[in-house]
Amino acid sequence: MATNYKFERLNAGRDYIADNYDAPLSLSGMATYSYMSPYHFLRVFKNTYGETPNEFLIRLRVEQAKKMLITENFSVSEICEKVGYTSLGSFSSLFLKQVGMAPTVYRRKLWALSAESYRFPSQAIPACYAYNFLGKSTN
């Protein structure tokens, strides 16, 4: 485990990624905020958080894209840009890999499930919560 001081420095780099996920980020740029060399930052980040800085960045971008696909009426290309990707192809490939379906398919599927416009369907949360808070059964 990292020492407390090192953890604080790591958190600064992680916060920088979280605050700027929609901008072009490089490993060396991220590492600067933790006062570490890129390789050292990569290794300690992975050891501490269980994912690499890039995996963390992709997770943030995909989660934000999922949210925007459901709650906003932007095109997939617009969402791609808004979450920090310049290539629609790269974004679509990453989304497919992370979510298991293309962005358009994800949007179509969840919009079809939801009874209300621009709201996530109850199927998007664990069934025990949907049952307890929304009275929704999986059957």
Add this chain to the structure above:
Amino acid sequence: MITSIAHTTIYVLNQDEALDFYKNKLGFEVGDDMKVEGDFRWLTVYPKSNSQLQLVLAEPKEGPMFTKDSAEKIRSLIEEGAFGAGVFETENCQKTYEELVAKGVEFMQPPTEQLYGVEAMGIDNSGNWFSLVQR
């Protein structure tokens, strides 16, 4: 075989205020914050070093789970401090305690040597107790 715990619930009085506390005071990250049909807000947070266990910050409201009376009772019990939010681990209890006190987090017990480590006991802005433990 069950391999891990993914979500557990903390009942809070107000989700906006709880989010401010867990994010800006305790330093947690937001997992999900989304409106689900039926006006239910699915709000989860997690400590930066462990995204695998997410805390669901939920308001007890009248609905399928609670009658109006039950929801009010739960809210009253939260305010009375009848519930615990769990045990949060830290590498340095004294230092984290001082940082959190500086941010305005209320503690009922300062860092104290226990059989299982150094522990402080705090309370969130709803009234849920939590332990801060250095093992």
